Amino acid sequence: MLTYHLEPHSKTPLYEQLYRAVRADIMSGVLAGGSRLPSKRQLAAHLRVSQITVENAYSQLVAEGYLTAAPRRGYFVQPQLAVPTAQHAPSSLPPVAPAAVSEAYAYDLRTDVVDNGCFPFSTWARLSRSVLSEYADQLLHATEPCGAAALRTQIAQYLRDFRGIHVTPDHILIGAGSEYLIHLVIQLLGRDRVYALEDPGYRKLYQIFRANGAAVRPLPLDRQGLRADALAASEATAVYLTPSHHFPLGTVMPAARRLEILRWASAAPDRYVIEDDYDSEFRYASRPIPALGELDRAGRVIYVNTFAKSLAPGLRIGYLVLPDALMARYRERFSLYSSTVPSVDQLTLAAFMRTGGFERHISRSRKLYQARRDALLDALDRELAALPHEVSRSEAGLHLLLHMRNGMLERELIDRAKAVGVRVYGLSAYYIPPVKPPRATLVLGYAGLTEQQLGEAAALLRQAWT
């Protein structure tokens, strides 16, 4: 007779304790396949529990296929229920590294943050609250494949007013950040082609294209940006560009080069230019450079942007602008997809844009970041006066380049900065091997630190590098 110790005062119901006990014996083989279990009455009496308890436990085991019930004959253990065990014991998993690696540093000049102070939390919270109360229905239904119409409308208007790109909301596709959007682009353009990338460039891109099974070809840059001759000479039929402000070099691609690349795209069918406009909102001197997409008449430019820089990286909202043919293809093939961005966030952002909050936020943060840029430039001039160096005076973006000529190599500059609690990043990390990066150049992001902090960081860098 089965004997189990059941704990009447446990918060686990008796029937469940019994169910688990019997199940364990079946899995471990203690109860052999085919063997007959005691009747409900017998077992109930034996364990001093109610028959209902045994009934519940048995029926659960039947429902899950551990037992079979034979009318008037009783309950039998299913044959062959031994659990397969690991060939090799699985390696135990190390805990995840903490997200903020930078805790060790007093000052982190990373490029992937924005200022905390200036995000309009209370406005955002108020808007999302009203969205939650007003749009219950939309929030619960599956999200539209291309994203909420309200948000696409706002984005189309923003592109027209601030980027000179004239598109209808129907050309816009909303997605959860650039990784996902690139994945979609690859699904649309296919893996059976070569994608050209800027080298140096956004290293992650390289990884994303490769992870998506697409062939990538890094191409060199010159003063005007990606070299059109190298593109023409390559077997690539699509190219990923940051023409408004190259990442990380800061190059602004002049019109002539843009048109060269557009001519390349129109010169053969099925060639595409993917334009990443990641930080075009932050131009301090002249007006924003018009997007390449604005010059596109052949429907060969795919425009990509996100709100990571303009609002916050933690808000995973980005979008594509697709030419007619590609949007039609998306609708035809991926009509079953749901947008990857939660409806509430889409509608909150739409309300934020509609009510002018976004425009205000951009101009506020543009001022803020320009002041930080100027502060960092001044601090570097002041502190590094005695050390031979060059600073890129790019008029845009949230980072600048510092090239040291004090005889130290990149690695040494980074390590010495670390020793004084300042985190700086080497330009070489943006190059795809085996290309040899320039020596001793650093990428300094200033968006995440105050003017004072930037001054302090620069002073520490002097110490470290002198």
Next chain:
Amino acid sequence: MLTYHLEPHSKTPLYEQLYRAVRADIMSGVLAGGSRLPSKRQLAAHLRVSQITVENAYSQLVAEGYLTAAPRRGYFVQPQLAVPTAQHAPSSLPPVAPAAVSEAYAYDLRTDVVDNGCFPFSTWARLSRSVLSEYADQLLHATEPCGAAALRTQIAQYLRDFRGIHVTPDHILIGAGSEYLIHLVIQLLGRDRVYALEDPGYRKLYQIFRANGAAVRPLPLDRQGLRADALAASEATAVYLTPSHHFPLGTVMPAARRLEILRWASAAPDRYVIEDDYDSEFRYASRPIPALGELDRAGRVIYVNTFAKSLAPGLRIGYLVLPDALMARYRERFSLYSSTVPSVDQLTLAAFMRTGGFERHISRSRKLYQARRDALLDALDRELAALPHEVSRSEAGLHLLLHMRNGMLERELIDRAKAVGVRVYGLSAYYIPPVKPPRATLVLGYAGLTEQQLGEAAALLRQAWT
């Protein structure tokens, strides 16, 4: 001399009107490459605008590479700036079909909705507000690659308490819905293998695997679910299953079959089972069927679930539970990825789970849906009494199957239902051609309609089908 009509009272600044006008003439070729522009003083005088205005316009055109400034010689148009035009005029895009296709119907028995009334909007709004105020920092930084630790911890606890799966938060990977998660799984397992799918099954899956460049092999089912012999006979090395409650047939895979499939997975290296537990929360009779993952000792089961059914489809949050080896691979290869789910939603959901809101919501909606299920079953029994039919009395999920034997084929049943304003869905849509689906079987989702609405819909179906 250039002559443009500039509108002093326009909200577009004069310099920008001028900039646009000159630029247009350059693009159209009116101003030929190499030609010299009038001096700032001349043009200012000619157009009766200040020199500053011309200065601004010219310098913008220089910044963008339309003009070059030659010291003491003036401004010259860059050569070769003619815009490439389309080989073929791009086809104009039809507007997007409205999201709610069902507007035409008074009653829509779709399977992809949840009840509006029962989502705890105010709680959610309150929690997200406090998250916005408390976690400013986290919201702005890039999201952790595996998702917020707070949410992974809550999910691990939920899986332990309700699904009997014992994993650490480090095994959990948060992503924006099943499409994205499957895309990640394919990146982890690779495209150079064949993925077996249930046929019938979730059609979208087929599309997703294909769109991701993976080879798929639909496999037949029997009473116990996916046929293990067919799996063993196929060249597939990974299989996608809904063992707890097959979609759409409702089959619960018994333990023997589960173990057969686990044995198949452990029989050779690098074989995997992807377990989709999409609606396991909604079981009305016995306890939830334990997940296949619970029986996995070999590290071959990838568990997938989302909050689409348990909370709302519009909330794009799902997760994977990865075995050690695969999580290690993810961290190694995709450490640069950011989670696709906005931090605020992740932390709000974590708070919702931690404070017991999720558990309450589940039990509340389970009762609600069970009542709707019973109402629909009663209504069908009552209304269709005179018509030969069969109803699947599945004890789980948010839909049931209705097989009509009144001589009408699926198409006719659907069309006649449409004529009376009821939208029903044919089972054949879940089969992958060329497999011949059963005749005259419908999939009826009841989560989105009230008990009364379900009764009314059933009455209309009687009219339509008699």
